[in-house]
Amino acid sequence: MTDQHPALSLRGLAKRFDTKVAVAGVDLAVPTGSFYGLLGPNGAGKTTTLSMAVGLLRPDAGEARVLGYDVWADPVRAKSLLGVMPDGVRLFDRLSGAELLAYHGLLRGMDPAVVDQRAAELLDVLALSDAGRTLVVDYSAGMKKKIGLACALLHGPRLLVLDEPFEAVDPVSAALIRDILHRYVGGGGTVIFSSHVMEVVERLCSHVAILAEGRIKQVGTLAEVRGDRSLEDVFVEVVGGRTATGEELSWLSR
Amino acid sequence: MAVPVTVPERPARRVSPWHFVRLKLRVLGNNFRGQTWRVALFVLGLLFGLWFAAVGFFLLAAPGLAGESRYALMIAAFGGGVLTLGWLLLPLVFFGVDETLDPARFALLPLSRRTLVTGLLAAALVSVPALATAITAAGLVVTAGALGGWAAALAGALGVVLGLLVCLAGARAITSAFATMLRSRRVRDLAAVLLAVLAALLGPLQLLVLAAVRQTDWDRLDGVARVVGWTPFGAPWTAGVDVAEGRAGAAVVKLLIAVATLGVLLLWWSRSLESAMVGTASSGPARTPRGVAGGAVAQLFPRAVGWTRRDRFGALVARECRYWWRDARRRANLITVAVVGVFVPLMVNLGGPAFLSEGGAAFEQATADSSPALVSLTMIFVGALASVTLANQFGFDGSSYAANLVAGVPGRVELRARMAAFSIYVVPMLVVIAVALAVVLGRPEWLGVMGGALFAAYGCGLAINAFVSVLGAYSLPESSNPFAMNSGAGFTKGLLTLVSMVGSAVVAVPFVVAAALLGDVWLWLALPVGLAYGGGAALLGAYMAGDTLDHRQPELLAAVTPRR
Numbered sequence: 001m002t003d004q005h006p007a008l009s010l011r012g013l014a015k016r017f018d019t020k021v022a023v024a025g026v027d028l029a030v031p032t033g034s035f036y037g038l039l040g041p042n043g044a045g046k047t048t049t050l051s052m053a054v055g056l057l058r059p060d061a062g063e064a065r066v067l068g069y070d071v072w073a074d075p076v077r078a079k080s081l082l083g084v085m086p087d088g089v090r091l092f093d094r095l096s097g098a099e100l101l102a103y104h105g106l107l108r109g110m111d112p113a114v115v116d117q118r119a120a121e122l123l124d125v126l127a128l129s130d131a132g133r134t135l136v137v138d139y140s141a142g143m144k145k146k147i148g149l150a151c152a153l154l155h156g157p158r159l160l161v162l163d164e165p166f167e168a169v170d171p172v173s174a175a176l177i178r179d180i181l182h183r184y185v186g187g188g189g190t191v192i193f194s195s196h197v198m199e200v201v202e203r204l205c206s207h208v209a210i211l212a213e214g215r216i217k218q219v220g221t222l223a224e225v226r227g228d229r230s231l232e233d234v235f236v237e238v239v240g241g242r243t244a245t246g247e248e249l250s251w252l253s254r
Numbered sequence: 255m256a257v258p259v260t261v262p263e264r265p266a267r268r269v270s271p272w273h274f275v276r277l278k279l280r281v282l283g284n285n286f287r288g289q290t291w292r293v294a295l296f297v298l299g300l301l302f303g304l305w306f307a308a309v310g311f312f313l314l315a316a317p318g319l320a321g322e323s324r325y326a327l328m329i330a331a332f333g334g335g336v337l338t339l340g341w342l343l344l345p346l347v348f349f350g351v352d353e354t355l356d357p358a359r360f361a362l363l364p365l366s367r368r369t370l371v372t373g374l375l376a377a378a379l380v381s382v383p384a385l386a387t388a389i390t391a392a393g394l395v396v397t398a399g400a401l402g403g404w405a406a407a408l409a410g411a412l413g414v415v416l417g418l419l420v421c422l423a424g425a426r427a428i429t430s431a432f433a434t435m436l437r438s439r440r441v442r443d444l445a446a447v448l449l450a451v452l453a454a455l456l457g458p459l460q461l462l463v464l465a466a467v468r469q470t471d472w473d474r475l476d477g478v479a480r481v482v483g484w485t486p487f488g489a490p491w492t493a494g495v496d497v498a499e500g501r502a503g504a505a506v507v508k509l510l511i512a513v514a515t516l517g518v519l520l521l522w523w524s525r526s527l528e529s530a531m532v533g534t535a536s537s538g539p540a541r542t543p544r545g546v547a548g549g550a551v552a553q554l555f556p557r558a559v560g561w562t563r564r565d566r567f568g569a570l571v572a573r574e575c576r577y578w579w580r581d582a583r584r585r586a587n588l589i590t591v592a593v594v595g596v597f598v599p600l601m602v603n604l605g606g607p608a609f610l611s612e613g614g615a616a617f618e619q620a621t622a623d624s625s626p627a628l629v630s631l632t633m634i635f636v637g638a639l640a641s642v643t644l645a646n647q648f649g650f651d652g653s654s655y656a657a658n659l660v661a662g663v664p665g666r667v668e669l670r671a672r673m674a675a676f677s678i679y680v681v682p683m684l685v686v687i688a689v690a691l692a693v694v695l696g697r698p699e700w701l702g703v704m705g706g707a708l709f710a711a712y713g714c715g716l717a718i719n720a721f722v723s724v725l726g727a728y729s730l731p732e733s734s735n736p737f738a739m740n741s742g743a744g745f746t747k748g749l750l751t752l753v754s755m756v757g758s759a760v761v762a763v764p765f766v767v768a769a770a771l772l773g774d775v776w777l778w779l780a781l782p783v784g785l786a787y788g789g790g791a792a793l794l795g796a797y798m799a800g801d802t803l804d805h806r807q808p809e810l811l812a813a814v815t816p817r818r
């Protein structure tokens with residue numbers, strides 16, 4: 001029955017911190033099977049929006065549904081379909097990579113044997129098995145991103161919500177992650193991720209939304225949004241960028 | 255193109271301690287922005303501090319106000335000594351140090367070590383405890399002035415300022431030294447033992463105070479006071495009284511002792527500061543776990559929890575167990591429970607003061623004095639104390655709690671698992687304490703009564719702290735120092751601890767009453783009844799608090815996420 005519903009639908013999501021309106025009413029429908037890119041400048045409200053969509057942050061208004069299940073009214077059903085990699089949140093990093101995966105798997109109610117097998121596979125594919133029993137605190141930034149991704153994938157979710165998955169990841173790993181996500185979408189999964197990297201979004205996404213100042217400024221399939229220009233041009237135009245004139249910061253060159 | 259290398263010019267303006275003070279005030283102010291309850295807590299803490307300060311002030315000023323020079327030295331030496339010792343031990347054992355200005359944040363700035371240390375010391379002066387200590391110690395200046403005129407008052411003031419600085423520097427030096435040790439793989443366990451020994455010093459200290467109160471042999475005490483006056487603990491505080499009593503030479507030497515102590519402490523602190531600044535990347539014991547062979551799941555479960563099912567509950571228990579051991583902050587807490595839990599019951603039941611003054615003979619007397627009701631009461635204290643460690647259990651996790659939220663862990667399972675994991679460490683400890691006390695008292699037949707009260711209080715404590723941890727959670731700084739606290743959190747912690755300890759004690763009080771009234775039947779009934787009572791309370795607490803937790807998971811996450 002879940003198939004008539006969009007994988008993720010946000011309606012009128014809004015959040016205000018004290019006086020600062022971080023998200024001012026976001027509507028978004030992420031179709032099942034799509035690869036959705038959420039773009040926006042720093043401070044646009046991407047992290048805030050995604051946090052509200054997955055149940056980490058209580059919205060002031062609006063609703064979020066995962067495959068039809070309300071994240072706030074029916075969290076158990078909604079969350080069981082979700083795989084999440086939040087940004088700016090620590091992992092339980094005093095566990096080793098394998099321990100962390102086992103923890104996540106069992107929390108999701110998976111069978112221990114399946115957890116073992118999938119954890120070994122994920123660690124192998126993401127080139128984390130070499131880290132052995134090193135605690136996750138001592139991983140590099142890129143390795144932390146990768147183990148975070150592994151945790152989100154482990155239970156085979158129907159919808160993946162990733163906040164800046166390509167940040168701090170080396171090109172080889174980035175290519176690997178892209179491949180994994182491609183396979184995942186090809187197999188019927190849905191991905192929504194936030195990013196600043198236009199090339200990645202252009203290469204991967206079927207749909208794009210551009211968020212700025214807490215509002216969706218532009219949304220549609222990649223072709224609709226891009227038209228015949230490059231995505232970067234569209235982004236800069238929508239967001240209203242500026243370029244350095246050469247006058248300011250003259251003290252930087254001696 | 256080669257970038258021209260310029261010799262860094264001298265900074266246009268020198269960085270003075272005043273900058274650090276202003277920075278601290280600014281950070282404090284910003285923390286309050288839009289957080290009415292924080293302001294309220296701070297004001298409440300300030301009022302408490304001032305109240306204690308006023309009491310202390312009048313105690314220390316009493317000899318001067320009464321014109322009674324006989325006790326002046328004694329009060330200065332003991333009062334000052336207690337202040338210093340408190341500053342050295344309490345941060346380790348309970349309150350932590352205010353790390354509004356985390357030294358690690360200055361790592362990249364071109365500041366000399368000296369500037370940094372004096373700056374941080376100056377900033378440390380801006381805190382409620384420092385203010386309260388200053389006010390209290392001002393009582394000594396009054397005494398010196400009243401007894402010896404302006405010169406004495408001046409010497410006293412100098413001494414008090416030095417004494418306060420020694421306190422602050424000592425607290426910082428000791429906590430950062432221990433933080434370094436707890437982080438290091440090699441000496442970590444040594445550090446744990448040392449910490450235990452230091453915490454154990456609180457016991458004798460209390461004994462001394464009690465003895466001083468009871469002791470009528472003033473001459474002997476006076477002798478002790480004179481000796482304390484020459485140690486770094488008493489030297490700065492007694493200088494004023496010395497001048498008043500005409501020993502100006504002694505006062506000068508004592509001030510020099512204080513200066514030297516301060517110098518050594520600052521040197522020590524700056525050493526460990528450096529390692530703390532470099533070691534920020536990995537906070538906590540970064541030991542590669544030696545391990546069990548086998549799959550991921552087998553690795554997650556420590557041997558002690560091998561019996562749990564391999565499911566959600568089991569995973570939570572296993573992770574919590576790993577964390578109690580691997581997280582330096584949690585470990586420090588466990589050690590404190592162990593030490594205080596052993597010493598307080600011994601002291602109370604052996605009737606400390608009598609024991610100290612009259613030696614062995616009093617021991618017999620004291621063990622005879624003890625009663626089932628009294629041991630029940632002390633056991634209730636121990637049980638409440640052990641469980642209060644969980645009062646901010648989610649704060650330990652910080653933002654990593656998000657993982658449980660995303661996985662949709664039901665509040666009840668979460669809380670039950672946390673109780674179980676903590677109990678795996680604490681229950682054996684409690685049993686040892688009860689048995690040890692029974693043996694020392696020579697009353698093995700009281701073991702049932704003691705165990706009953708202990709587990710009743712512990713179970714009730716778990717229940718109450720489940721609520722406290724869900725409703726009153728606060729964030730801990732993401733610092734490499736397990737003793738670091740956010741400014742003002744010390745008061746919050748004290749308040750929550752008080753609430754939950756009183757709460758647990760009240761709920762367990764029937765056991766004291768039963769022990770007093772029921773007589774011998776109770777010796778047999780207490781243990782089963784206590785286990786059932788405590789276990790039931792804990793389960794009920796997890797059930798009810800779990801419901802509350804289900805309704806405020808995102809709020810809890812926000813509360814424990816450190817603002818960076």
Ligand SMILES: Nc1ncnc2c1ncn2[C@@H]1O[C@H](COP(=O)(O)OP(=O)(O)OP(=O)(O)O)[C@@H](O)[C@H]1O
Pocket residue numbers: 017020021022040041042043044045046047048049
């Ligand atoms: N806990 C908070 N308290 C106050 N303001 C916040 C909080 N979290 C976010 N904000 C504000 O909300 C706005 C949106 O932040 P958000 O983190 O969602 O941006 P973002 O799009 O993820 O940016 P980036 O690309 O830099 O990650 C920012 O202006 C930020 O200052």
Ligand SMILES: [Mg+2]
Pocket residue numbers: 046047048087163
């Ligand atoms: Mg973000």
